[in-house]
Amino acid sequence: MEHFYTLQGEGIYAGCAAYFVRLAGCDVGCHWCDVKESWTYSENQMMDIASIAELATGSGAKIVVITGGEPSIYDLTLLTRALHEKGLRTHIETAGAHPLKGDFDWVCLSPKKFLPPLPEYYSVADELKIIVYNKSDFAWAEEHAEKCRKPAQCMLQAEWGEKEKMYPLIIDYIQEHPEWRMSLQTHKYLEIP
Template structure:
């Protein structure tokens, strides 16, 4: 049995997923900043951003597959009306079973993804955060409701515009300073947004609030 087949068997078509953690908190970034939401964080990522603040998620072998029905049951035990599926990189996995189960409970379903792989599942909102080392697959761009580009250096503004040219007209555009470079880049980001008002600014407010 090859590795891919073994992985598919372990996941049972998406009825089990490698869960890192799930918790109720406040969305700290992007369009839905400030919104109470239940986060489902999946393990496994092949993008590998050097400044990633969730590197513990990268190796999916550290997170044995968890029954999706159990995850959904826990999510429904909280007053959250919105669910954020994040990672790691959630597009690595079949998400139809998870999103269908959440939708049946009347919950809004948001996805955070780099777009590095084809998407599965059904979402009310897709936040696309593209990465240079593994750019999004073309099919993801028209599905994005929100484009959130991390700005680490001045050269990243060109990368932001390159991706903005590929999303739909109704997609919201955000520039977000890389956390460790906030002091060095925020002034340039503010000036760029003032000169290019199609862009909004996102900051990681959950870090200022000291919440997960």
């Protein structure tokens, strides 16, 4: 769908330079999705893997974040291999909706209620990022954290449209449960990609 060099805006790697590859296509269907234009794809969006790897390398990035959409709908084996051959780190941001195919240095699992993650993701997740849309999501977050391999980094991030209501609750929750950390969508505050 798009690719660009920026700083990772959220999660553990917030503030790190990263080349983003946003794959088109998503079958998860979050009603609050802020990239609904990523749900579909067309033939004219196709890029070859070598070109993506060249562009990422040429940008100066050390990290490539593969996101979506829902990137796990694709077999990413050849893409991650090409990126590794260029000496780049491969990160993925996924709802874990489909089997993970590819070699990733960092797996950020962000479960969605609309299409829950496959069980295999709990053993490979390096980072668990829960989007908090309402109060009941704290209990839902704990359910996922319990299933994760330790020590997955556990992050709470307010859904953007609910951030005024949810961040005060997130702050209180993290003070009471310091194993969690707060994730802010800094790129949205700074209005960068």
